[in-house]
Amino acid sequence: MGRSPKAELSRRHPLQRLDSPSKGFSGAIHVLGLISFYNSFKFLVDNPNIINESFGWHLQYLTILGISISTACFGFGLLADITNSQTVFVVKNYLALVAAPIEIVISILYWGLRAIDETLVIPPDLPKPPILADFGFHLFPAVVLTIDNLFLSPPWPTQPINPRASLVSLLMSTVIAFLYWFWIELCYSRNGFYPYPIFALLSTPQRIVLFAGSGVIMWVIGVVLRGAYRSLNGVEDMRAVEKKVL
Structure with missing residues (x-):
């Protein structure tokens, strides 16, 4: 026998909005998101350029790596x-924590x-x-x-459920930023150019600062999203959580 609608609804986290x-x-x-992501990949295939033939393809771009993760999510x-x-x-929710x-x-x-200078992110050629x-x-x-995270997902790990959630998020964000840097340098060693012109304008120490700063920004965004989630959906009663565990 199938579950009743009421039983299905009870499986939703009490703080999840929709x-x-x-x-x-x-x-x-x-579906809407997947259609958009498909169209983005289709645009890359239908409008080939030097990036299509280079090592790493368009996955040299953080944009395309992000869309790839979002597609999986x-x-x-x-x-x-x-x-x-x-x-x-x-699985979707864990992917969304990154995406x-x-x-x-x-x-x-x-x-x-x-807005500062479009040639920093779009090669002039x-x-x-x-x-x-x-x-x-x-x-x-x-x-x-953002819609998925705020309205269609359970709350992210936050204090006091996970006292180390903030530190874990910061470390994860920093690791992701530097993994991307290593990937970009590998592509540069094969192709002789960076996908984003701004990278070529920076020295190695400056690139380190850029990627470290990007990791911090990603962490801050995670904090802001968790705060927005609490503002929109509330905070779970920890006494109720403890009763469930017991």
């Missing part, structure tokens, strides 16, 4: 919506640097993407991942 996994709004958001999210699998839903801050960092850095494609790469992913 039903997820579900075939309603949750499924629609995940929303892929698991949609699968959970279809199957109502809590295991798949948990959402990365996408927001990408949006902040890209549009911030572009490459055409600028159309505005809708640009939004698909550098804005829409941050929007849908």
